[in-house]
Amino acid sequence: MRIFSSSMLVLALFVMGCDAEMGEQRTSGSSSGSAPTTDAGGDSLTSSGTTGDTGTTDDSSATDDAGTSDDAGSTAGAAIADGEVALTPDNTDVVFIGTHADPAKPDPRTCEFTDFDGTATVEDGALTAVSVTIQTEGITTFNPMLTDHLRNPDFFNALEYPEAKFESTSIEAGEDGTVTITGDLTLLAETKPVTFPATVSTEDGLTLNAEFTIDRTEWGMTARQDGVLKEVELQIIIGG
Amino acid sequence: MPFTIIDMLYGGLAPAVVALAIWFVARRVLREDAAARYAPSLALVIGFSAGYWLVWWKEAHGYWMPKFPYDLLAFVVAAAMIFGPVVHTRGVSRFERMLMYVLFGLTAAWLLVPTRPAVQPIRHLYVLGFGPALAAVAFLFDGVCERFRGPLLPGLLTFTGMCTAMVLLLSGTTSFALTVGAGAAALSGITVSMLWTHSANLKGMSLACCTLLCGGMLIGQFNTTNTTVPLASYIILPLAPLLMWCALRGPLSKGTGFVGGMKRVALPVIACLVVVGLAAIAGLRAKAG
Numbered sequence: 001m002r003i004f005s006s007s008m009l010v011l012a013l014f015v016m017g018c019d020a021e022m023g024e025q026r027t028s029g030s031s032s033g034s035a036p037t038t039d040a041g042g043d044s045l046t047s048s049g050t051t052g053d054t055g056t057t058d059d060s061s062a063t064d065d066a067g068t069s070d071d072a073g074s075t076a077g078a079a080i081a082d083g084e085v086a087l088t089p090d091n092t093d094v095v096f097i098g099t100h101a102d103p104a105k106p107d108p109r110t111c112e113f114t115d116f117d118g119t120a121t122v123e124d125g126a127l128t129a130v131s132v133t134i135q136t137e138g139i140t141t142f143n144p145m146l147t148d149h150l151r152n153p154d155f156f157n158a159l160e161y162p163e164a165k166f167e168s169t170s171i172e173a174g175e176d177g178t179v180t181i182t183g184d185l186t187l188l189a190e191t192k193p194v195t196f197p198a199t200v201s202t203e204d205g206l207t208l209n210a211e212f213t214i215d216r217t218e219w220g221m222t223a224r225q226d227g228v229l230k231e232v233e234l235q236i237i238i239g240g
Numbered sequence: 241m242p243f244t245i246i247d248m249l250y251g252g253l254a255p256a257v258v259a260l261a262i263w264f265v266a267r268r269v270l271r272e273d274a275a276a277r278y279a280p281s282l283a284l285v286i287g288f289s290a291g292y293w294l295v296w297w298k299e300a301h302g303y304w305m306p307k308f309p310y311d312l313l314a315f316v317v318a319a320a321m322i323f324g325p326v327v328h329t330r331g332v333s334r335f336e337r338m339l340m341y342v343l344f345g346l347t348a349a350w351l352l353v354p355t356r357p358a359v360q361p362i363r364h365l366y367v368l369g370f371g372p373a374l375a376a377v378a379f380l381f382d383g384v385c386e387r388f389r390g391p392l393l394p395g396l397l398t399f400t401g402m403c404t405a406m407v408l409l410l411s412g413t414t415s416f417a418l419t420v421g422a423g424a425a426a427l428s429g430i431t432v433s434m435l436w437t438h439s440a441n442l443k444g445m446s447l448a449c450c451t452l453l454c455g456g457m458l459i460g461q462f463n464t465t466n467t468t469v470p471l472a473s474y475i476i477l478p479l480a481p482l483l484m485w486c487a488l489r490g491p492l493s494k495g496t497g498f499v500g501g502m503k504r505v506a507l508p509v510i511a512c513l514v515v516v517g518l519a520a521i522a523g524l525r526a527k528a529g
Contacts, residue, residue: 137465144468144526148412151465153310158465160308160356222300223415226244 077205077239080122085206087118087132087238094134097233101226111150114138118166120206120238127171127179127200127208134164154223161188169193177201181210187219198236207239242414250294251418252425259287259429267437277325280445283433284426285321288452289314291422299415310459312351313419317452320344324447328382341378344447346371352455354462370458377478378450384484385443388504391434393442393484396505397449398427400480403512404456407473410519411466420456423449453478468522473515480515483507 078091085091094113099106115138121129136158141147151158168183174197182195196212216222217230243251266279292314296304306312327340349370353363385393401424409417427449434440442449457474487493487504495503 145410145412145523148464148466148468149414152411152413153308153416153463154412154414159354159358159463217300220302222302225300226246226298227242 077201077203077207078120079205080202083122085120085122085238087116087120087130089114089116091239092116092118092132093235093237094132095235095237097235099229099231099233101229109141109146111139111141111146114140120208122202122206125202126173127202127206129168129171130181130183130208131167132165134166136162136164155221157188166194185214185219187216188221190219192218196234205239208236209238209240210234210236242409243418246298247295247418250298251291251422254294255287255291255422255425256429256432257287258290259283259426260433262286263430263433263437267440273330274325276441277328277444280430280440280442281321281325281448283430284423284445284452285318285448287426287429288423289318291425292419295415295418295422308463309352309354310416310463313452313455313459316348316351316455317423317448320348320448320451324378325444327447328443337382338375338379341375341447342372344451345374345378348374348451348455349458352458359462370454374450374454377454377482378447380482380485381446381450382443384481385441385446387488388484389441390438391431392501392505393481394427394431394434396481396484396508398424398431399505399509400424400453400477400512401427403480403516404453404477406516407469407477407519408456408460410516410523411460411464411469413460413464416456416460416463420452423452423456450478468526469519470522473519476511476515480508480511483511 078085078087094116095110096112097108097110099108113134113136115135116132118130118132120127136156137151139147139150139156139158141150150156153160156164163186165186166183168181170182172180172182174180177199179198179200180195181198182193184191185194194212194214196210198208198210201207211233213231213233215230216232217225222230260283263279263283266282267275269275270278306315323340323344327337332340346367349367353359353366353370355363359366401420405417405421405424408420430442430445457478461471461474484504484507486507492503492506494500
């Protein structure tokens with residue numbers, strides 16, 4: 001009986017200690033989760049409706065801290081200051097769409113990063129560089145349980161890999177405002193080159209619109225391929 | 241449906257069948273004393289490992305050596321497969337066994353608690369807390385194993401394992417749920433085998449079972465960003481089987497047959513159901529709100 005009592009005492013002490021520490025962990029987790037929440041685009045977007053429906057973050061903030069005066073509702077692009085544009089959730093959407101593997105019920109899920117910062121460089125009216133650092137714990141979806149699943153080790157493993165990065169290495173101009181952007185995408189600590197087309201305008205601030213697909217398994221995000229397709233659609237919208 | 245048919249086959253059926261087979265092979269091949277200590281442990285851990293590694297192979301993680309502390313759970317449970325029966329060798333006193341459990345618990349905690357910078361400053365506190373806690377749970381559970389024979393106890397452990405997997409699923413990590421689910425499936429194989437070996441004692445697997453349940457909850461709590469599943473869910477579930485102590489005396493100890501068995505497991509089953517219910521309600525509230 002004495003051993004039973006002392007064992008329970010050890011357990012109780014551990015539980016109390018655990019409770020205090022975990023409380024801190026949870027508080028920090030929820031604070032990042034509450035960073036600029038957005039309407040993440042409803043629960044069943046089709047790819048044709050993604051751009052308009054993904055829900056921009058700036059419905060209540062016409063002017064952000066960086067001094068940009070963009071507005072999701074306006075057609076003006078992100079403000080260019082000294083040849084640079086500060087990319088924030090207020091003027092930029094970084095969205096990805098995962099699709100279920102069951103062809104009879106693909107149920108595309110639109111997810112948005114709401115915590116990132118970056119820079120776009122514009123020289124002589126042309127976009128010359130883009131770099132973005134994303135806090136992976138800032139993923140937001142329409143469903144808190146889906147959000148948790150994406151943040152956890154099955155997918156982004158946000159606690160072990162808190163950051164994802166994109167850094168352009170070259171931007172080639174094409175016709176009619178199109179460009180081809182090549183850069184290094186770092187995800188789960190794996191860095192791989194990606195190349196994607198984009199539509200860019202710098203006439204009234206910077207606007208950029210890009211849609212492309214990556215294979216998540218190339219970055220080591222291999223889990224649940226029998227449930228979720230490995231091809232993930234990415235959408236990046238600056239200014240528009 | 242978070243699990244596919246392949247998940248069910250690899251993480252559910254395979255561990256159960258392997259555990260069942262190992263149980264009978266071990267009892268036939270090993271000497272009586274060794275079989276009593278090793279058969280439950282070998283059946284649980286080899287069954288669990290079969291499911292774990294099949295799911296690992298299916299998920300194509302791209303690495304086989306542990307990369308994160310949570311990857312070490314399967315190895316820690318495998319170590320408990322040998323360590324548990326060894327400390328039950330005749331001649332080892334209770335005090336010595338408790339000391340060995342504490343040593344094992346501290347080592348397990350040191351391996352399983354994350355090493356990332358956010359945890360690092362107070363990591364030693366977690367290790368010092370979890371190690372003795374695991375030892376205490378395993379030590380108390382030894383007593384439960386000594387007092388309850390037959391399929392009732394492994395049946396309860398199967399149920400507890402399934403509830404643990406459910407909480408991990410609700411916290412948003414399918415792979416952790418599958419890991420503990422494979423252990424629950426192995427326990428179901430042992431439950432079936434106990435229908436033929438009714439008098440067998442399960443104390444040889446006490447440490448491995450407690451390591452799986454407590455370790456599963458530890459990695460679940462530390463490696464998910466979930467803010468809805470209550471902390472109590474992570475802590476109470478591995479302790480639920482210890483409520484069997486309450487069935488040793490008083491009204492719950494009375495009765496025979498099916499009704500008597502149900503009375504003995506009533507408290508742990510209710511505790512598991514309440515914990516899973518709380519986690520599910522918290523998840524639904526978060527979704528609605």
